Structure formats: structure tokens, C-alpha cells
Amino acid sequence: MSPEAPPAALRLRIDSEALADNWRALDRWSGAARAGAAVKANAYGVGAEVSVPVLRKAGCRDFFVAHWGEAAKLLHLIPPQSISVLHGPLTATDAAWGKAMALRPVINSLGQARLWHEAGGGLCDLMVDTGINRLGLPLSDLADPAIARLDIDILMSHLACADEDSPLNATQLARWQDARRSIRHRRASLANSAGIALGTDYHGDLTRPGLSLYGGVPHPQLAGHIRQVAYPQAAVMQIRQLNPGDSVGYNAIFVANRPMRVAVIALGYADGYLRCWSGLGTMLGQGQRLPVLGRVSMDMTVIDVSAAPDLREGDWVEAAYDLPGAAKISGLSQYELLTLLGQRFAR
Numbered sequence: 481m482s483p484e485a486p487p488a489a490l491r492l493r494i495d496s497e498a499l500a501d502n503w504r505a506l507d508r509w510s511g512a513a514r515a516g517a518a519v520k521a522n523a524y525g526v527g528a529e530v531s532v533p534v535l536r537k538a539g540c541r542d543f544f545v546a547h548w549g550e551a552a553k554l555l556h557l558i559p560p561q562s563i564s565v566l567h568g569p570l571t572a573t574d575a576a577w578g579k580a581m582a583l584r585p586v587i588n589s590l591g592q593a594r595l596w597h598e599a600g601g602g603l604c605d606l607m608v609d610t611g612i613n614r615l616g617l618p619l620s621d622l623a624d625p626a627i628a629r630l631d632i633d634i635l636m637s638h639l640a641c642a643d644e645d646s647p648l649n650a651t652q653l654a655r656w657q658d659a660r661r662s663i664r665h666r667r668a669s670l671a672n673s674a675g676i677a678l679g680t681d682y683h684g685d686l687t688r689p690g691l692s693l694y695g696g697v698p699h700p701q702l703a704g705h706i707r708q709v710a711y712p713q714a715a716v717m718q719i720r721q722l723n724p725g726d727s728v729g730y731n732a733i734f735v736a737n738r739p740m741r742v743a744v745i746a747l748g749y750a751d752g753y754l755r756c757w758s759g760l761g762t763m764l765g766q767g768q769r770l771p772v773l774g775r776v777s778m779d780m781t782v783i784d785v786s787a788a789p790d791l792r793e794g795d796w797v798e799a800a801y802d803l804p805g806a807a808k809i810s811g812l813s814q815y816e817l818l819t820l821l822g823q824r825f826a827r
């Protein structure tokens with residue numbers, strides 16, 4: 481017997497064409513700038529192993545991860561020089577490892593600049609904080625000699641409200657322009673997915689879309705042009721018949737008022753299909769919309785398959801999961817909907 485386990489009862493279908501098309505669309509909308517790709521958090525849950533080669537083939541050359549460990553998993557797919565590590569070196573060990581692997585840290589503070597110098601330095605990126613007050617070098621530290629000594633490829637900043645019409649956008653833009661004038665660098669970058677929709681001024685030399693690559697629509701201007709990429713699917717494990725008065729699942733919150741045919745599927749909140757979908761979610765199977773009944777459990781969900789009389793145990797159904805629509809129904813953000821998708825999905 482092979483020690484390999486049988487195939488999973490849930491899988492994430494990835495539309496690679498849609499992923500490539502989304503990148504090309506975002507690259508086009510970035511005008512004279514090139515689009516990179518945020519592939520942190522396992523490419524937002526879609527799967528970095530699958531996504532990175534697709535993005536690279538589409539033409540993407542700049543990839544952003546948060547952690548060093550995420551970069552490590554990409555080293556067999558793309559050259560280290562094309563990977564920026566957003567969190568930067570937190571310790572001397574981080575800096576030494578990054579240097580040894582020829583990866584590019586994003587420097588976020590004077591302390592990180594010193595760690596990088598002490599590890600031998602070399603090409604890096606610099607994140608300046610222009611108003612989000614998250615990770616990034618305060619503008620008041622920009623003139624420090626430790627920064628002047630850096631060999632900076634991408635001078636970047638990050639927008640706090642790109643998905644809104646906020647005065648903070650123009651404020652951050654002006655501060656980023658100031659930083660571009662005051663520090664030596666090769667390329668400048670400001671916009672995430674939503675930032676691309678804010679127009680040419682925000683594009684610089686390189687944009688950094690994440691969410692919209694994977695089907696998210698964070699700005700109305702992108703609506704209609706971004707395609708769904710990730711489709712969660714689960715196997716039907718059991719079909720059962722309910723009589724009027726029978727309840728379904730924990731706490732018996734759904735009670736049948738007619739005879740019903742229901743299916744138990746191998747998808748639960750441990751897979752990222754959270755309890756907020758209880759009584760609200762929809763599965764698609766045999767061309768029908770199949771509503772979620774009662775509470776979502778850890779490893780399974782019950783759906784009404786009365787409309788799909790031919791659906792059998794062992795068949796597959798697909799969660800309705802177009803991100804803008806799913807966010808409205810579930811109350812989760814489009815980012816959460818993607819990054820929640822768990823380890824048990826075959827990707």
C-alpha cells in the first residue's frame with residue numbers, strides 16, 4: 481500500500497486563466513507602471529505554489545511576501561531577487577539569512593536598516609510611513625545616515641484608505657512624492673489593488689495588487705473587470721430525507737416544514753466556511769442553488785438538495801463565493817473570505 485492518503489473531500493478549484501487575466505488587467509490599468517503581485521499568506525489562501533508560476537508566465541516580475549518563511553517556499557519557483565519581504569529583518573538571524581539567500585528585505589525602521597548593514601547590506605526596499613501608522617519608516621527618520629547608506633530598489637509607501645474617497649489619499653500621495661525627491665532609489669511604488677483605481681499619480685513605477693489578482697473588487701472602478709479565481713468545492717458525504725418537524729444540526733436552529741432531501745457536505749468552519757454562513761450560504765450543484773440549512777459545523781455543512789434530485793453521495797458541490805457578493809452576505813471582508821480558506825482544501 482502506498483502511504484499516501486486518498487484524495488481530499490474538499491478542494492479549491494483555481495481558475496488560472498482568470499488569475500492571469502486579472503494580473504494583465506491590473507498591469508494595463510497601472511499605465512506606465514508595471515504591476516507586481518502580493519503573494520503573502522499563501523497568495524491570499526489561493527495557493528502560492530499554483531499562483532506564482534501563473535503570475536510569472538503572465539509577465540509579473542515583482543513578488544511581495546510578509547514573512548521570510550513565505551519567501552523560502554518560493555525559492556524553487558522564482559529568483560530570490562524578485563521577492564520582497566515586507567516585514568523586513570526583525571533579528572540579526574533574519575538579516576543574515578536574507579542576505580545569504582539573496583532576498584530583498586523591505587526596511588521599515590532605522591533599527592532594520594542597521595540590522596541589514598550589519599549583515600552586509602546590499603539591495604533592499606524601503607517602506608516609508610506616509611499616514612497609515614503601521615509598519616514603515618517615519619518620514620522624520622528619512623534623513624538619517626543609516627537610510628542614506630541603503631541601496632534602495634523600491635521606495636514604497638502604503639495607502640490607508642485607497643478603497644474610499646478620503647482626503648488621506650492625497651495627503652499620503654504628497655508625502656510619498658516628497659520622499660521620492662529626498663532619497664535615492666530606483667523604483668517608486670504606492671498603490672495596492674484599490675490604489676490602482678485612484679489614477680496615474682498613484683502609480684509610480686510599480687503597483688502592488690493583491691486582492692484583485694484573486695478576484696476581489698475593493699473599488700467600484702474595478703467592478704466588471706475582475707474575475708473570480710477561487711472556487712471552494714466539497715464532496716457530498718451523505719444524503720438523507722427529512723420529515724416535517726425534523727431539525728438540522730447543532731442547536732436545531734433549522735426545522736423542516738415539509739419533506740426535504742438534504743445533503744451533508746465535507747466543508748465546515750475549520751475550513752474557513754465560518755458559522756456566519758449558517759442559514760445564509762448557498763452551494764451550487766447540478767445547475768441549482770442549494771441553500772445551507774442550520775448551523776455550519778466544524779467539518780460539515782447540511783444543504784437542501786430538494787432541487788437537485790439526481791445529486792448523489794460522492795458528487796461535488798461548489799460554494800457560491802464571488803467575493804464582493806459573498807462579503808455582503810457574510811459580513812466578512814473580501815480579504816478574510818480568501819485568507820480563511822483552510823489547509824484541508826486540495827489546491
Ligand SMILES: *Cc1c(COP(=O)(O)O)cnc(C)c1O
Nearest residue numbers: 518638672673674688689690691
Ligand atoms: C498586502 C499588501 C499589498 C496588497 O494589497 P491589496 O489591498 O490586497 O491589493 C500591497 N502592499 C503592501 C505593503 C501590502 O502589505
